[in-house]
Amino acid sequence: MRERIPTLRFPSSALLVLVGVALSGTVARALPSEGSHWARFETAHYTLFSDAPDTRTRDIAASLETFRAVLVSYRSDLAVTSPRPTYVYVFKSDADALPYKVQREGKPTDFVGFFVGEDQANYVTIEAPSEQTALGIVYHESAHQLLEDRLPRAPAAIIEGLAEYYRTFRAQGRVAQIGLPIDRHVSWLALHTLVPLRDLLSIDEETHLGQSGDAATTFYAESWALVHDLLRGNPARAGQLDRFLAGLRSGAVLDEAFRDAFGTTYDDLLKEVRGYLNHRRFPYQEVKFSAALKVDLSVQVIPMERDEALCR
Known part of the structure; x- marks a missing residue:
């Protein structure tokens, strides 16, 4: 199996929109297919736009909120709420995401997700993982979102190194493993x-x-x-x-x-x-968090008409 580079981070001048991520002409423009069904999932700290199955998207949303809660309890300097909302675009499959992938030399890259930091919002795009190990991309991108406002002037190597460090996050019960x-x-x-x-x-x-x-x-x-x-x-x-x-x-x-x-x-x-x-x-580090740690797993699901999806 060919190894895939985990994520791609775009500069703040880039803007991700569902109808086509126009980044200096490097991303293919496309529209959601007529048969795709998109929905908006609102959680405590994220807004997800997804054409993946409801259960899969809920799992991703829960993983994001759990990761955030544990990481903030582990590193109190990340506790400040970002002034920018975070929008997560979830594609149900690699084929579904293909039209939106960054292109190099006329071919789509193997990136399965990327992060865009804008003045108004953070944008993350991922392919819906089918295995626990694939959740690493979710955690990597969530780490970007948490670190972006906290580490001004940090070298790119440190930002990416930390995001990779946190991507192996695992939680079971009241114990989390960090830095596997x-x-x-x-x-x-x-x-x-x-x-x-x-x-x-x-x-x-x-x-x-x-x-x-x-x-x-x-x-x-x-x-x-x-x-x-x-x-x-x-x-x-x-x-x-x-x-x-x-x-x-x-x-x-x-x-x-x-x-x-x-x-x-x-x-x-x-x-x-x-x-x-x-x-x-x-x-690696095992972090035991108390019963006082609350993870808000509530999700509001709003179906999206195709016209609305085109505007996202």
């Missing part, structure tokens, strides 16, 4: 050269979005490995990632923020990450 290993990233990096760390952290949003093929896969994998090492791999680095981001937020340049937060060189930290990968032990 991603085997495909480990396997990929075992066979490919790591990007020098200063180069990785200097990749801006536009450059990242222009990546494809091996470069894009390495970017996601190495970004995840760096974040995982900083958060879970070395106890001595506890809190250093937050200090690094705080330094950037306060106006420090990359080299200054890196030195002050990590107390080492780019080369030495890269050696640490490489050793972490070679060790092949990736501790």
Whole structure:
């Protein structure tokens, strides 16, 4: 099975609409088919537009709200409600999403979802997952939505690394697992050269979005490995990632923020990450949340006429 890059993040100048995501001519324009049936699902923090089965969409909505509630209880700095609404477009299948996919060299990409941050709203598009493992795309995009307003000036590698870190979220009962290993990233990096760390952290949003093929896969994998090492791999680095981001937020340049937060060189930290990968032990965190944590799973479903779907 061909590996699919998990998500695509567009710059804030992009605008997703259901009738065709016109992003510099890179996305195919299309209209919902005559036989498709769309509905709007309103939850506590999301609005979903979906042509997937009702039960599938409700599952996705519940997963989003559970993920958000647990993550906010785990990281209180994410608790502030975003001033922008989040709209999630759920396609029932890959074939259904095909007309809306980003095109490169005249062919649709393998991206199964993407995130668009606008001044007025956040937009997420996903294909309805059929397996628990496929919910990773939902969690990745939800993490983007939660992180977007909280980490100004953060390098693209850190944003994507955190989103990948949180994508393995699992919850059962009152216990959540966060930071589970991603085997495909480990396997990929075992066979490919790591990007020098200063180069990785200097990749801006536009450059990242222009990546494809091996470069894009390495970017996601190495970004995840760096974040995982900083958060879970070395106890001595506890809190250093937050200090690094705080330094950037306060106006420090990359080299200054890196030195002050990590107390080492780019080369030495890269050696640490490489050793972490070679060790092949990736501790994750179990978060036990109390019965006081409330997850609002209420959903209001509003059928949509085709004319309304065309306007979305």
